[in-house]
Every structure is written in structure tokens, then in C-alpha cells.
Amino acid sequence: MGIFGRIGDIIKANINDLLDKAEDPVKMIKQMVIDMQEAVTKATSGLAQAMAQEKKLQRDYEKFVAMSKEWENKAMAALQAGNEDLARKALAKKAEADQQANMYKQMYEQAAQTAATLKTQVEQLKAKLDEARMKESTLIARSQAAKAQKEIAKNIGTFDHSSISAKFSKFEEKILKEEAEAQAFTQLSEGTTSLDDEFKALEKNMAVDDELAKLKAKLGK
Incomplete structure (x- = not known):
């Protein structure tokens, strides 16, 4: 060979x-x-x-x-x-x-x-x-x-596509709930502030009326 x-x-x-x-x-x-x-x-x-x-x-x-x-x-x-x-x-x-x-x-x-x-x-x-x-x-x-x-x-x-989709849906629902709660608290906060302002305005008007009455008394009216 x-x-x-x-x-x-x-x-x-x-x-x-x-x-x-x-x-x-x-x-x-x-x-x-x-x-x-x-x-x-x-x-x-x-x-x-x-x-x-x-x-x-x-x-x-x-x-x-x-x-x-x-x-x-x-x-x-x-x-x-x-x-x-x-x-x-x-x-x-x-x-x-x-x-x-x-x-x-x-x-x-x-x-x-x-x-x-x-x-x-x-x-x-x-x-x-x-x-x-x-x-x-x-x-x-x-x-x-x-x-x-x-x-x-x-x-x-x-990756299980159905499982992932379900998890994302669950997360989305939770986030939507948190957003709704945040919006509700914001509205409540805005309502409370508005009521306080009204009482302050009332007190201010009463004080003005008192001063006006005192001035009228001085003038003999």
C-alpha cells in the first residue's frame, strides 16, 4: 500500500x-x-x-x-x-x-x-x-x-403566552384600581378645600359687616 x-x-x-x-x-x-x-x-x-x-x-x-x-x-x-x-x-x-x-x-x-x-x-x-x-x-x-x-x-x-396575558391583565386591573382611588382622593381633597374656603369667606364677610356697623354708629346713622 x-x-x-x-x-x-x-x-x-x-x-x-x-x-x-x-x-x-x-x-x-x-x-x-x-x-x-x-x-x-x-x-x-x-x-x-x-x-x-x-x-x-x-x-x-x-x-x-x-x-x-x-x-x-x-x-x-x-x-x-x-x-x-x-x-x-x-x-x-x-x-x-x-x-x-x-x-x-x-x-x-x-x-x-x-x-x-x-x-x-x-x-x-x-x-x-x-x-x-x-x-x-x-x-x-x-x-x-x-x-x-x-x-x-x-x-x-x-414563555406561556396565555399565562403572561393573564398576568398582564391582572396587573392592569390593579393599576386601574390604584388610579381610580387616587382620583377619588383628589376629588375629596378638592371638596374639603372648597368648604373651608366658603367658611373663611363667611367669617371675612361677617367681620366686614361688623366694621361697617361700627362706622355707621360713629357717624350717627
Whole structure:
């Protein structure tokens, strides 16, 4: 099983574990994104190792290709100098270099193919992570809105509308009674004051009449 298969199993295991525990949806969504981010990190690390191996095999392949060419040149130089035995030895070294070059060529080509496949898979995984992050923001917002709506509905449901209406009616009746009593006391207070004023006015008129009588007596009338 490759690195991507193991990463997929880890993600599925974590998600299934969260679903089994029936945790808060927001926490579950955030954890899933975290798991995917960790998967991308591991996959990227695996891709980097594969690319490094590809480059190493490419350098080894090119080294033996260059070595083969070098021994070929030496063999030609030996022939030109008339030393066929030395030329044979150089060609034997060239054959060894060619064998190594062919081996590393196959390894390099396979590594290049593996790295290309891993690169595609990493890009797909990153795209899924980006999509998950966008969904995360949307789903979290929806979850928060649902919680707020639920809380409001719950608070509204705790009030008994008929009971509240009855209580307000009772309070209103009591206030109306207090207002009526206040008005009655005000009227009684105003009536008492008016009677007192009348007696005061009477006393004042009597005093004036007495003074008038005294003045008439003085004048002999």
C-alpha cells in the first residue's frame, strides 16, 4: 500500500471515529480539515523524497553515460596510437559503463514516472483540501446560525403566552384600581378645600359687616 493509501485510511478512520462519537459538528468539520492538512503535508513530503530520488538516479545515469563516452574516446585514441590491446581494455570499461547506464536509465525512468504520479495526486489532494476549507467556512456559519435560531426558539418556547396575558391583565386591573382611588382622593381633597374656603369667606364677610356697623354708629346713622 502506497503513502496515499495509508493517508486515505487515516483520514477515513479519523472521520469514522468522530462520527461514532457524535461530537459537535463544528468540531468535527475542523478536525476533518486538520486531518486533510496533515495528509497533504505527508503527501508533499513523500513527493519531495520521490523527486529527490529521481534527480539522484538521473545524475547516476548521466554519469555512466559520460563515462561510457570517455572510455570510447580512450579506445579510439589507443587505436590511433596502434595499441589495440589497450583499446580492447578501454572498450571493456565502456561496456561496463553502458551496462550501468542502462540499469540507471530504467531506474530513473521508473522514478520519474512515480514522481509524476505522486505530483498529480498531491495536486488533487490540495484541491480537495481547498474545497474542504471553503465548505468548512460555510458549514460552520450555517451551524452557528442554526444554534442561534434554536436558542431563540427555545427561549420563546419557555414563555406561556396565555399565562403572561393573564398576568398582564391582572396587573392592569390593579393599576386601574390604584388610579381610580387616587382620583377619588383628589376629588375629596378638592371638596374639603372648597368648604373651608366658603367658611373663611363667611367669617371675612361677617367681620366686614361688623366694621361697617361700627362706622355707621360713629357717624350717627
